[in-house]
Amino acid sequence: MKAEFVLSANKPEHFPADGLPEVAFFGRSNVGKSSLINAITGQTGLAFTSNTPGRTQSINFYRIDDSFYFVDLPGYGYARVPLASKQEWARLIESYLKERKTLEMSFLILDARRGWMDKDLDLKDWLESNNHPFRVVASKIDKLNQSEQSRSMKDIRKYAEPLLFSAVTGRGVREIWQAISKTNPPQK
Ligand SMILES: Nc1nc2c(ncn2[C@@H]2O[C@H](COP(=O)(O)OP(=O)(O)O)[C@@H](O)[C@H]2O)c(=O)[nH]1
Ligand SMILES: [Mg+2]
Structure with a gap:
């Protein structure tokens, strides 16, 4: 598979204009979006990962097989970010969601250890009420033992059926590609 970084946008005017379909990854800072x-893609180092939450403040676009984009969105709701930049962030995400006609599929990524936070539920409600297809991913599943996994799944299933994922073990990679291949244009 070919996967290449294309651009990093901090305003809508910088989003790609070639009309290729997009698969977007949403979630709080540090849930593991970039690692996913x-x-x-099987390319360590394609998306920038960080131990410092809230570092990625722009929207990163990666082109997959010259046919669609993966879009890595900045994590929402991280407390240590100053209010002004939080608002800028919110505006950027909002304009992406509202104006992006090419958005075909979204993944809402939750930390399996934490489950749903208010902002996750807000985003889920927005995606549903605007008829945007999405799947929920429970990430970092490797950090939970069997009984913790069951408890976490029970909690997350109150609102949606999650795909279980670990960037460390590779669990869930196939299921994510299956979900992508079921959406309109993006394929693999
Ligand atoms: N154990 C484990 N750690 C993970 C996993 N995914 C991400 N991480 C770690 O969590 C931190 C944040 O990951 P990152 O991908 O940068 O999160 P992002 O802010 O959502 O893009 C990094 O230290 C990653 O190594 C996972 O599936 N399992
Ligand atoms: Mg990131």
């Missing part, structure tokens, strides 16, 4: 993109 690296894991499913």
Whole structure:
């Protein structure tokens, strides 16, 4: 598979204009969005990962097989970010969601250890009420033992059926590609 970084946008005017379909990855800072993109493309280091939450403040576009984009969105709702930049962030995500006609499929990524946070539920409600196809991913599943996994799944299933994922073990990579291949244009 060919996967290449294309651009990093901090305003809508910078989003790609070639009209290729997009698969977007949403979630709070540090849930593992960038690690997931690296894991499913098999390219460590494609998406920038960080131990410092809130570092990625722009929207990163990666082109897959010259036919669609993966879009790595900045994590929402991280407390240590100053209010002004939080608002800028919210505006950027909002304009992406509202104006992006090419958005075909979204993944809402939750940390399996934490489950749903308010902002996750807000986003899920928005995606549903605007008829945007999406799947929920429970990430970092390797960090939970069997009984913790069951408890976490029970909790997450109150609102959606999650795909279980680990960037460390590769669990869930195939299921994510299956979900992508079921959406309109994006394929693999
Ligand atoms: N154990 C484990 N750690 C993970 C996993 N995914 C991400 N991480 C770690 O969590 C931190 C944040 O990951 P990152 O991909 O940068 O999160 P992002 O802010 O959502 O893009 C990094 O230290 C990653 O190594 C996972 O599936 N399992
Ligand atoms: Mg990231």
